[in-house]
Amino acid sequence: MAHIPDGVLSAPVLIGGAALAVGGLALGLRRLEERDIPKTAMLAAVFFVASLVSVPVGPSSIHLLLAGTMGMVLGPAAIPAVFVGLLLQAVLFGFGGLTSLGVDVVDIAFPGVMLALLAGPMVRRAEGWRLVAIGGVVAGLAVVGTAGMVSLALALSSADYLPSLRVIAVTYLPLAAVEAVIGGFLVGFLARVKPEVLGRQATREAAA
Amino acid sequence: MNGASRILRRTAVALLLGFAGLMALAGEAAAHRLKLFVTAEAGEIAGYAFFIGGGRPEGVDFAVKVTDGREVHRGRTDAHGAFRWRPETAADYTVVVDAGDGHWTEATITADRLTAAVGPQTPSTSPPTVKAATAAPASETTAAACPEPVDAAALARLVEARVDAAVARQLRPLIEAQVAAEGRVRFNDVMGGVGMIVGLAGAGLWATARRRRSEGEAS
Numbered sequence: 001m002a003h004i005p006d007g008v009l010s011a012p013v014l015i016g017g018a019a020l021a022v023g024g025l026a027l028g029l030r031r032l033e034e035r036d037i038p039k040t041a042m043l044a045a046v047f048f049v050a051s052l053v054s055v056p057v058g059p060s061s062i063h064l065l066l067a068g069t070m071g072m073v074l075g076p077a078a079i080p081a082v083f084v085g086l087l088l089q090a091v092l093f094g095f096g097g098l099t100s101l102g103v104d105v106v107d108i109a110f111p112g113v114m115l116a117l118l119a120g121p122m123v124r125r126a127e128g129w130r131l132v133a134i135g136g137v138v139a140g141l142a143v144v145g146t147a148g149m150v151s152l153a154l155a156l157s158s159a160d161y162l163p164s165l166r167v168i169a170v171t172y173l174p175l176a177a178v179e180a181v182i183g184g185f186l187v188g189f190l191a192r193v194k195p196e197v198l199g200r201q202a203t204r205e206a207a208a
Numbered sequence: 209m210n211g212a213s214r215i216l217r218r219t220a221v222a223l224l225l226g227f228a229g230l231m232a233l234a235g236e237a238a239a240h241r242l243k244l245f246v247t248a249e250a251g252e253i254a255g256y257a258f259f260i261g262g263g264r265p266e267g268v269d270f271a272v273k274v275t276d277g278r279e280v281h282r283g284r285t286d287a288h289g290a291f292r293w294r295p296e297t298a299a300d301y302t303v304v305v306d307a308g309d310g311h312w313t314e315a316t317i318t319a320d321r322l323t324a325a326v327g328p329q330t331p332s333t334s335p336p337t338v339k340a341a342t343a344a345p346a347s348e349t350t351a352a353a354c355p356e357p358v359d360a361a362a363l364a365r366l367v368e369a370r371v372d373a374a375v376a377r378q379l380r381p382l383i384e385a386q387v388a389a390e391g392r393v394r395f396n397d398v399m400g401g402v403g404m405i406v407g408l409a410g411a412g413l414w415a416t417a418r419r420r421r422s423e424g425e426a427s
Binding site: 003005008032034037038040041044045048049052054055056057060061084085088089092093094095167 | 241259260263264265268307311312313391393397398400401402404405406408409412413416417420
């Protein structure tokens with residue numbers, strides 16, 4: 001799925017992906033404040049572990065990506081977090097190639113970060129169920145975005161590996177639904193216990 | 209700072225709980241990758257593709273290629289992700305399975321594992337037979353007990369094919385287990401990765417603290 005192995009993508013796609021990933025990494029690291037480092041590392045660890053666990057669905061198998069959730073909590077720092085997680089998965093387990101690491105980082109992290117940036121003002125203002133719904137939509141759409149990016153990377157490389165729409169639909173849509181539930185729940189939870197994480201004003205209950 | 213340490217503690221607890229939950233859920237820590245098991249059975253290339261952690265790609269394309277990249281056969285996997293194809297000549301074949309969603313894997317089977325059944329076949333396709341006793345009227349008494357083979361080479365081929373089939377049958381579970389074990393995600397590796405992330409965070413904190421201190425000294 002999102003772990004594209006070595007030898008599939010063409011050189012221009014690999015180079016383009018690597019360049020974008022380096023740009024994203026630089027942006028994410030520059031924005032990374034000292035106090036955000038533990039938070040970023042924890043989410044990187046969660047991503048690393050969670051995306052190792054896969055469940056068979058239809059003709060393929062899926063695993064969590066958590067990109068939308070990471071984007072909402074970390075902002076651009078989600079890019080280095082995803083990079084570290086993917087690098088370790090590639091080195092330790094051979095999931096995804098090292099040459100395609102840049103493309104994989106772009107595929108997974110960028111949709112989540114961009115959607116979270118777009119939804120940022122709404123996440124900061126919305127309350128109650130509306131907030132949960134926004135979190136769910138961001139997390140779910142991030143998966144759809146990743147599916148689109150992976151398909152695009154494969155389509156740009158070679159017609160041989162063009163993903164079939166049917167397989168993408170039956171594997172990514174359930175994943176998007178699951179991630180939407182997780183993202184919505186997490187955003188709702190964070191807004192209650194630690195609103196600053198989402199860039200919200202601390203409410204009285206949370207401060208108490 | 210108090211708030212920061214509280215969220216750190218909370219997140220750490222949540223992380224550990226979530227981690228334990230995931231591990232319990234996955235049992236043998238499952239992972240995500242398409243792998244391929246290929247073996248030679250009586251001159252046929254057979255095997256199946258599987259996802260580490262469960263699931264087989266059903267009804268997806270598989271292709272058989274020779275060493276120069278030329279495609280010699282293309283088909284679809286069955287409901288169990290399995291495929292089967294009989295090559296006409298023994299050669300090094302590479303089987304490629306494309307699950308259609310960017311998952312893709314290949315494995316090569318060497319010529320020597322196909323040779324016995326496919327390779328130096330006699331022009332006549334009839335299997336080597338053993339002459340019946342009636343065909344050797346000169347020695348009626350001994351022929352009934354110990355029939356003579358048509359020729360030694362044919363017998364050797366027959367024996368070799370049978371032995372190959374038996375060995376392939378016995379080896380199959382072993383190779384399957386080996387291929388599965390190769391891709392298994394081990395708990396130690398996962399913990400090693402988590403440890404590395406913690407170490408990176410520590411290094412990052414150390415670097416920023418150092419920079420802050422040197423800035424403080426300069427001013």
